[in-house]
Amino acid sequence: MRRVAIIGAGRIGASIAKLLHNSGDYTICIADQSRHVLDSANLAKTISKSELTVTDVDALLLYIKDCEAVISACGYDVNPLIAEAAAKAGISYFDLTEDIATTQRIKQIAGQAVPGQIFVPQCGLAPGFIGILGFHMAQQFDQLDHLKLRVGALPEFPTNNLMYNLTWSTQGLINEYCNPCHAIRAGQYVELTPLEGLETFSLDGVSYEAFNTSGGLGTLYETLQGNVSDLTYKTIRYKGHQYLMNFLINDLKLGEQRELLKQIFEKALAVTRQDVVLILVTATGIIDGKFMQITDSRKVYHGDVEGEHWGAIQKTTASSLCTLLDLYFEKKLPERGYIKQEQVCFDDFMANRFSQCYKTEQQHRS
Incomplete structure (x- = not known):
């Protein structure tokens, strides 16, 4: 079982948690600053749920230190804090940001990566x-x-x-x-x-x-x-x-x-x-x-x-990130540092169990 932390229990964070948990291959701990958000996320009892203030750097680092990867499902403005904590903990980092400046900051933080540790921003639909x-x-x-x-x-x-x-x-x-x-x-x-x-x-x-x-x-x-x-x-x-x-x-x-x-x-x-x-x-x-x-x-x-x-944007965003996380643990992504989405093999992505929504719906090629 792969232990993964998710920061942010809103609609997308909760969706990612459910997909990973129900696959049977992941142990999930999910945190949010709001107890109400955690309680209303309708998560399985076996998923660990915690209140956490992301700006409390020491608490964040303590929360993720025993995990193999951390996923940010928060607003883009706190993503660098989570990425910096991941760098210190020596674990890999994934997020959903579309913000250009945030992505550049993640790239800088990825320069600290150790072998086997990757930083993958923009893991949703577009970018993604x-x-x-x-x-x-x-x-x-x-x-x-x-x-x-x-x-x-x-x-x-x-x-x-x-x-x-x-x-x-x-x-x-x-x-x-x-x-x-x-x-x-x-x-x-x-x-x-x-x-x-x-x-x-x-x-x-x-x-x-x-x-x-x-x-x-x-x-x-x-x-x-x-x-x-x-x-x-x-x-x-x-x-x-x-x-x-x-x-x-x-x-x-x-x-x-x-x-x-x-x-x-x-x-x-x-x-x-x-x-x-x-x-x-x-x-x-x-x-x-x-x-x-x-x-x-x-x-x-x-x-x-x-x-x-689930809404279509909910399905596509959550499934895309879960696919990339799976590919990381399957060693089908580069093994160190900052990863661009275009470095992901399309055939590997489409063959993954989490990406089915992209190919079972209406599709045309010409």
Whole structure:
């Protein structure tokens, strides 16, 4: 049995705990600063639950010291504290952050790694699985021209003018809409403005739009620089969403008052567990002397998991991290230091027991 600590017992942290525990191969201890959150997580009695203040560095280190790995399911702002504790304890570290500055800090901390100890940030959907899939597709080309990564977590039944409901972290959503976006244009690294680059497309008879957002590309722009002409990441939404978000964030300048924007979203937009995740990757370039295009599209729907109803973003995020943790213990990841998502073998990822939601749902390849 592998002993793993999870810090953060919210929806995603609890989901990770349930998947790992029910596999029969992990002993789980989970901590949160809130006893109410721990009690409402509906976790098995055999999972150890503790109250913990992450900013209490000594208590955090004591909590994780007998584990083989620690998972941060907390807000990105405390991830460096958890990674530093992991470094001191000599155990491996995994998180779900999309925040660029936090990821760079984790990379610095990973410089302290000892043999067998790895630091793997960005283990969710985007960044996360989308980088693994995108890099896998890029490797199929002799010369890569364009690589377009598009991901969206959408309500299955939108009812408001924004055509949107909250499905995950509000703060993470705001960061996506407000922070600079990495990209490669004409072979050169560039920063793009969020909410720009609007495009429209149809998938299975439904019309969507996509636009620049921050963080989802992960480190892929670093890895592919010099090997691709154009690389972009955009978030998928129903048509009309970008216009209203641009009005709120830029015209009304609520992007300069993020805490107020967070309050507005959480007051006006209901949370839904009836969501669908869309994944669309398109690559063009030269294969065997011919100019070719390959497209991979996937849909993951909400549904029953572990005897509960889970949202699609809940399923994809939790299962992606659990897959990477499994691959680490199976010695299918690099064995020391900072690990990028694109260093994960796509075939190993898809063959793992935890990744089934990515391949049993609707999928098209052309």
